[in-house]
Amino acid sequence: MTSEREAVSGGLSRPGLRGREAELERLRALVGAVRDGEGGAIALLLGEPGIGKTVLLEETVSIARAHGFAVSQGRAEELHELAPLASLASGLLHGDPPLLSAGDFAHLAGHHDQRIWLVERLAQLIEERSAGTPTLIAIDDVQWADPLSRFALNVMPARLLTSPVLWLLAGRQDPELRGSGPCTTTVPLRPLSDAALAELARDVLGEDVSRKVTDLLDGSGGNPFLAAEMLTGIAATGADAAVPPERLVLGVRGRLAALGPDTLHFLRIGSVLGRAFRLADAAALCGRPATALLGELHEALAAGLLTDDGERLVFRHDLLRQAVYADLAPSVRRALHREAASRLVAAGRTSVDAVPHLLKSAEPGDREAVRLLGTAASDVLPVMPDLAADLALRALELVPPHDPDAFGVGERAITALTRAGRYTRARETGDALLARQPPLDVFARLQSVLGDALWHLDDTHELTRRSTAGLAVVTDPAVSARLTARQALAQSRGRDLAGARRTGERALAEAERAGDREARVVALWGLGEIALNAGDCAAAVEHHTALSAFDAAFLPEEVVARIHLDDLDSARRLLGAAGDTPPRPAMLMWAQGSLNLGLGRLDDAEADLITTERLEADLGVPANLVNVRVLRGWLTLLRGEREAAREHLGIVRAAVADRPNTGNHAAHQYLEALLADADRDHAAAAEHIRSIQRDHPFLRWRLLRTRFVEAVRIALRAGDRFLAEDLAAQAAAHASRNPSVPTAQGIAAHTAALVNGDTKLLERSVQIFLTGPRPLQLAAARADLGHALLSTGDAAAIPALTRAYETYAQVGAGFEAERVRADLDRATTRAGRRTATGPRAGQGWGALTASERKVARLIATGHTNRSAAAALVVSPHTVNTHLAAIFRKLSVNSRVHLTRLVLAEGAAGGS
Template identity: 85%
Template sequence: MTSEAATNGELSRPGLRGREAELERLRALVRSVRDGDGGAIALLLGEPGIGKTVLLEETVSLARAHGFVVSQGRAEELHELAPLASLASGLLHGDPPLLAAKDFAHLAGHHDQRIWLVERLAQLIEERSAGTPTLIAIDDVQWTDPLSRFALNVMPARLLTSPVLWLLAGRENPDLRGDGPRTTTVPLRPLSGEALAELAHDALGGDIPEKVTELLDGSGGNPFLAAELLTGIAASGADGPEPPERLVLGVRGRLAALRPGTIDFLRIGSVLGRAFALADAAALCGRPASGLIGELEEAIAAGLLHDDGERLVFRHDLLRQAVYADLAPSARRALHREAASRLVAAGRTSVDAVPHLLKSAQPGDHEAVRLLGRAATDVRAVMPDLAADLAVRALQLVPPHDPTAFGVGEQAITALTRAGRYTRAREVGDALLARQPPLDVFARLQSVLGDTLWHLDDIHELTRRSTAALAVVTDPVISARLTARRALAQSRGRDLQEARGTGARALAEAKRAGDREARVVALWGLGEIALNAGECAAAVDHHTALSAFDAAFLPEEVVARVHLDDFDSARRLLRTAGDEPLRPAMLMWAQAGLNLGLGRLDDAEADLVTAERLEADIGVPGNLVNIRVHRGRLAVLRGDREAAEEHVDVVRAAVADRPNPGNHAAHQYAEAVLADADGDHTAAAERIRSAQRDNPFVRWRLLRTQFVEAVKIALRAGDRSLAEDLTAQAAAHASRNPSVPTAQGIAVHTAALVNADHGLLARSVRILLTGPRPLHLAAASADLGRALLTTGDAAAIPALTRAYEAYTRAGAGFEADRVRADLDRATARAGRRAAARPRPSEGWDALTASERKVARLIAAGHTNRSAAAALVVSPHTVNTHLASIFRKLSVNSRVHLTRFVLAEGEAETDADGPSGAANTAPMDNS
């Protein structure tokens, strides 16, 4: 039957009996993507033999008939350690291939940068599908390697605006996200009795004997078992055992008719996997490949194998499992162990051998320990969870009293920590320490555990352990690392002077020892100490040295420069990150800080959303509390009380999960802002006091620019003591940073509030006019204007006008409306000028200035990457803007967006909008 017939609703082969409803759902998806409704995901889920592959193949035929470019692949059970192997099978095999092999090879060379790799893959697919709908089909996704699984969880959502249909078939719970937008889950249930009868009629013709119907009932509605059963009945009648035993016995019967060499060949093949290379099977058989031609031909003739041109493949995985199940467990284990050894001897990587080792290695197998450790190291950067599993398994194979356990255990601790499994890493370390290792080993283990304890926020224990280890260490490298860890821990303590001394000593030791890790941690610790002390210039010096030594720490330098009010340098640094940033989530966080400082609230919100999404993608929400505190503050500035509450709810949950002092302070400040907005000023002031419980308010860098608001909360609550305390802290911070206009202006502003001094308010405005932060200038100008308004001074009008315009440009509608009311009173012309109209939540007018730019570029035919280049931003930022644009405009694809933009007929290209400066200057690159 032709593909055209299939598109008209006819079944192209009997294997689709009983799947009419499922096929219609998939046909509708194909048409939807073809017609420009955006990307979509289809998950075909069910047990082995239930018909997933047949339905996938039929959908591929439908897509081709509708003009799709099709890429089709399959994941393999024993290849799940090879980074990107599963995805490569789907992207490199097509006619023509969706991606060129050289492009994919370049990407694979960067597989240690997961976020960048997935973004670049998405860009290539987006460009390839720009004018043609695309289908990417991957079978057996339950066996995808972790990097491919990560990409499959992230990329479909990233490409929802493009005409890309993802068709993923696998068993139940394949560890893929199936709850996203435009996701269709198609569970394949057992076939009905009617469908089984149709299958029987297709195979046997005529009326179906009752005995056959009874046997088919025993198949459990599994199409493959039913088809095998019908094949057997057609060949030998209806007598025999019930399925699925019939399948195993049937395969055993087929094997019995084969020559012994062929049986051995098939059994060895079943150990190697559903698909295997003839050369690997020959090596395991101990024979040349040319000596297995007869066995291969016999296996193909028996209907057990077929040759796809590159590898030999069992006709169905259930057939392979039946052959595999016929091996005694001890024989399987021995064959897997021999396969691992032969693969290594043949020059294959440890990744190829490890799946066999996991099925065969026994305690005391030192070669297995070595290979597992090597594989863990090879995949640690890109697949940290898998690396942790491999490293732990290697440790389990080391006998309890074997001295090599400490080195293997050190690797396990490192791998577990990098995978974010901190509690388990600590347990492994403590178990090793309980064996009372030699003192030099004790110190080394404590050094490795230092990173674990830092991530667990157990600063007291980190300090105690590093101090104890330093008392016995003799290795200068380990001594430098321990000293650096101790300095980092002391950055959280009260005595920052002592911390500075420890950090300087650590850096000197690191340089003498020539150890990179110690030097990085020492510089990082010194930078943290300086920032926590409010010494912005020193923080910039340390973080500049750190990022020059290790480019991964460029975001920390950006953050330090923002604290110094050096926004020009921060912007230049962000632009140097290029297309391959090492820590994109942290870089987006740094860019958000810059945009917040510049008063570009819409762009800052997009940065924060992007940073949170990128952290969620890799499962490491390190900045979640700070991100949501900022987003809550933005919501308050816009007058969106409901959104602010939602953000604080997230903060509450995150702090409960990770209760460190910094998170506590940020959380209490967020609660204070909400309580103050609700008029509960006493509760708000108490929250501010709580934020200072562990350290003064100024210690928490997130809050350092919020002194003015905190002082106002204290004064509204009648808590003058708290207001004076905060003012003194602001003054001390200003004295440490004489070249930072924001620090100077805030100090004068808080003093003016406490002392009700109009002259100080005017001075704070003059200082802040020399700085880069418009919102701080707006706050000071508003307070000055209101103070002058009470005395009838006409100078109130320009002060209030300056504040109103700054808030309006920033998109802080709530604050702008408050100032507008004061300005109307000042001019005695209330009602002559309307208050700023709040931005609607839907439609073209709901878009921010940056979103309008992105919408126009995409409507003009740009890809995310080319739009990002035109706007000097990250593709991640464009993706975030697009998600918001689609939501506000209620469109599903680029096609729909283009129609909307054209219909809107907007003529301006750079009009002023709520993002202010973002309308006249490029958005900052991440």
């Protein structure tokens, strides 16, 4: 193979492709599959340093270019962990042409604090760029990827599996991409065989290989880079002069020994700075002007140890850098890293450059390191909270135990840990600081900052206790307001909601007097929670509207509050005005799903719920997992998919075991009740409802406000009239709190009618629901009215049942539609009026929902996810979720295949 021989002779950084024929063929086939429209794919090249990953990656890049791919190629670097998106951007900005323009990237960088939005926007841009051209995105040394790039690589490939995008990632270990599934090809690179080593030797030496050379090559362990290093030495000096060196530094120490001492010192300084470094930085660390290092630089270049890429000097292979770096004593390395950090700061460089060196060198008492680590933690907190938490903890470790600065540094660490979702560690860190008996004002501040972690740990008892303890000693008005606000938030989960409201109002007044933003946010949030738990929808809207006006991050809470008030039009407008960069996209999707449920758009609602769960999983904070799965379980029961509902229940049970808080437990009991009722175990179903009533009274308004009818039916089927009457009384109390909410009034009439067998009340509930926005509640009332009229032989049963049936069939609630149709069949003898929908098929075009068919047709006509979303007036997240379901149901794996199927369906007259 000519290219292989040229690759070897052209430079030691490409020691050839001998022995990699099978791996190369797999990659060649993958390139061809993506080019031919079989969808996106991921290839992982994995192996030890020097095993040939880079050579194979570059060869695949060449193959892709020859097949017409647009190529983006980059490399992650070990000391760039604080530079957000640096690893991915190294490729996206330097393709030919680049996948992203400088303007694109500048816009993205302006929103780097919104990880989900940034990744979604990146995916949209790549989708648009690859619409007419297959695309290869190659990242080498992915084990060094900065956290934001790693997050993007974990999320984006799954988003782009419907586009002709091939991801080629090379690294020392599996990056464990979530959601990659069957579209991932793992190519492990193992040591070369003896036969391949012999071929490599002939490529380099151009002659038959002697037994002595073969014996020497055994010392490479089958590592092609190390073998090539040895063969170069043999070619230069002869086999008799070659000495087998240690495996990891094969040939390097011998080469270093021939260098002058100043050049060796220069290389060692460079190895501390990283695989790629600036000459000016090395000169500063050497304490010499850059011009005085030209001799050393030329010698290092001539020895083949460094290359010059025009901007930086680069060790030709990371193994070479590691070999030089390994020759430094650990104490010398630490000292050089510390000096490097100081020099970089003195030269005006940012913490992105200095902090990686501090992490390798700082010792307790190093105040400059503490300051720089704290600054870096604050800088990266919005986009990389886990990294911020690690940096903040490291800063805290460097502060001597009795240093008063420990409390301020510790407070920042607690904040970072909480933002990263590491609530238990935040609590432990706070408790360790409190054990040092801080001054009283510091004690109060720490109790306040611990409040968020305690709330997320669902420990409202401890939150109340600590807030009270802080308030007993606090002198700062702002901290006092924060503590009072957190006390109100904790009390929102208790039984005395009137007292909680008074605490919240006092906290809001204190916050406004102190002019403290944090206290005002928490106070408004607490008041909104208290109102929702008290069933006062108007007050909830008032507080949440004020909160979202003050802090746009709380827009989803306002949307949900307006949905409870039946103000679905305002909720829709708010969601439409949320913009392209909402700060909490997962929560916003939850709000959108709640709106679609209210509107009876069950398919879109389910897509929203699936997207909510996916976005939360991406962030590693599954706050709504239980609620999402409970609602999805309810939706599957509406369709009659009982086994799917059991799967959702299994996930709910596991999640509740992991987070056994009050709200999760109540939602879990509700789904248990629905499934038990579907299985005709009415007694068990009623007991689950009783559990909600008995153990979690404050959740009556939040959980059952639109579910009272189902709960009353369960109680009546179980023969528990007392429970049914209690539920109906709660529905009536809820209606009295919300006289302007049609859903609350209609449900009160509906439940009372069921308990009392009152047909006139059922008619009234239908009339009330006709004034409201919720078709499912209207259909349920019509179904019960029709059933009641049917029992008396009243002909008015037919129109009531017909309209209920039509609504259920239209929204895809197949099980409910069939239940109503059974009554309708008894009410009429006109068989021609029976319009059964039947169950949906599990696969094929018939399995698609109405929303999925719209999406499929738009994508087939050339729309991107983003433009399809604009056409349908939904979120691109929702389109992505629909598209994943479409591909699964149609058994296709690319947009090309989907287009063919949609065109064929159209030719066949499919609907």
